Amino acid sequence: MVEVSSYEYPDEAQFGDYCALLKPRVMSLVVFTALAGLLVAPVAVHPMVGFASILFIAIGAGASGALNMWWDADIDAVMRRTARRPVPAGKVAPREAMAIGATLSVMAVVMLGLAANFVAAGLLAFTIFFYAVIYTMWLKRWTPQNIVIGGAAGAFPPMIGWAVATGSVSIESVLMFALIFIWTPPHFWALALFMNDDYSKAGIPMLTVTHGRRTTRNHILAYTVLLFAVAVGLGFTSVGGIVYTTLAVVLSLWFLKGAVAIWRRDEAAAEADNYKVERGVFRFSILYLFLLFGALMLEAALRPYALGGWG
Amino acid sequence: MSFFHPEHELHVRRRSRNLGMLGVLFGLVVVIFGLTMVKVRLEGESVGRGAPAQVQVESGASK
Numbered sequence: 001m002v003e004v005s006s007y008e009y010p011d012e013a014q015f016g017d018y019c020a021l022l023k024p025r026v027m028s029l030v031v032f033t034a035l036a037g038l039l040v041a042p043v044a045v046h047p048m049v050g051f052a053s054i055l056f057i058a059i060g061a062g063a064s065g066a067l068n069m070w071w072d073a074d075i076d077a078v079m080r081r082t083a084r085r086p087v088p089a090g091k092v093a094p095r096e097a098m099a100i101g102a103t104l105s106v107m108a109v110v111m112l113g114l115a116a117n118f119v120a121a122g123l124l125a126f127t128i129f130f131y132a133v134i135y136t137m138w139l140k141r142w143t144p145q146n147i148v149i150g151g152a153a154g155a156f157p158p159m160i161g162w163a164v165a166t167g168s169v170s171i172e173s174v175l176m177f178a179l180i181f182i183w184t185p186p187h188f189w190a191l192a193l194f195m196n197d198d199y200s201k202a203g204i205p206m207l208t209v210t211h212g213r214r215t216t217r218n219h220i221l222a223y224t225v226l227l228f229a230v231a232v233g234l235g236f237t238s239v240g241g242i243v244y245t246t247l248a249v250v251l252s253l254w255f256l257k258g259a260v261a262i263w264r265r266d267e268a269a270a271e272a273d274n275y276k277v278e279r280g281v282f283r284f285s286i287l288y289l290f291l292l293f294g295a296l297m298l299e300a301a302l303r304p305y306a307l308g309g310w311g
Numbered sequence: 312m313s314f315f316h317p318e319h320e321l322h323v324r325r326r327s328r329n330l331g332m333l334g335v336l337f338g339l340v341v342v343i344f345g346l347t348m349v350k351v352r353l354e355g356e357s358v359g360r361g362a363p364a365q366v367q368v369e370s371g372a373s374k
Binding site for chain 1: 324325327328330331332342343345346348349350353
């Protein structure tokens with residue numbers, strides 16, 4: 001009788017490792033914002049078409065995550081936050097990650113084109129290209145503005161969701177894009193302030209590394225002021241309303257209060273309390289985006305009962 | 312799993328991966344099948360709505 005061994009090779013990828021390759025946490029944000037773009041659009045979409053479209057957008061986002069892990073395996077291995085990712089951990093071979101990323105990218109774009117329309121598919125293709133090539137291969141290791149320009153990749157999903165429903169781009173979808181685009185720098189710079197050592201060890205030219213923490217604190221404040229204008233401005237378009245605008249004003253003022261607190265602090269104060277304020281603003285920034293897009297969806301849900309929008 | 316033969320070590324080792332792939336592929340088939348059904352029905356409905364107008368134009372042209 002042959003003895004059956006249940007021994008598992010420590011470095012062989014399991015299903016969970018392939019899931020991790022697609023960056024599920026980033027995917028959840030993509031799904032949420034794309035769903036918001038789809039639901040707030042003025043054109044109703046069949047639930048099955050909507051579900052499939054969101055699925056293919058999520059697969060596209062995951063594919064670009066896999067391409068990012070393939071290209072960035074060397075710097076991921078150096079940074080504490082990313083060292084346990086499947087490629088630097090040796091679970092998935094870099095070429096395998098590249099093959100999965102490229103295959104899923106093509107599949108997601110083609111399937112989104114067939115499920116919804118080719119405007120949405122074109123936007124998804126551009127998003128994958130922007131994240132994998134423009135951000136990952138070029139900007140990330142080259143300029144301290146990497147987060148600013150690269151943030152565009154993460155900002156496209158609501159625009160794609162909107163395009164799934166309407167087949168077009170409009171001021172509402174551009175402003176939803178702008179909301180995430182302007183939100184990204186203060187969000188990541190708040191993280192960079194207390195994770196600076198990781199970035200400098202990996203040689204990534206984050207603003208904290210190239211221009212120092214003082215400049216980063218100034219930039220966080222400037223972008224948060226801009227974010228206030230964009231977030232509130234979105235409230236006065238056809239997707240906004242009293243609920244969203246009130247929430248946008250309150251949350252943006254709270255975000256601004258945090259940004260001012262970051263701006264007023266010096267390194268001695270920040271180190272003394274282990275970057276408590278910076279960590280707090282980073283955590284709040286995630287909640288901020290979820291609540292604002294949640295409010296947009298609430299406005300859309302209330303509209304049939306003549307309760308959403310501006311009446 | 313085989314009733315007659317013990318499982319090969321590779322099957323045991325890769326069970327989670329294989330079952331996961333099975334789930335993903337099955338899910339994809341269900342989504343694509345459902346999507347196709349919906350698309351065909353929506354297409355049929357839009358053709359159905361357009362058909363009377365086309366008949367009227369044709370009958371008007373023949374007069």
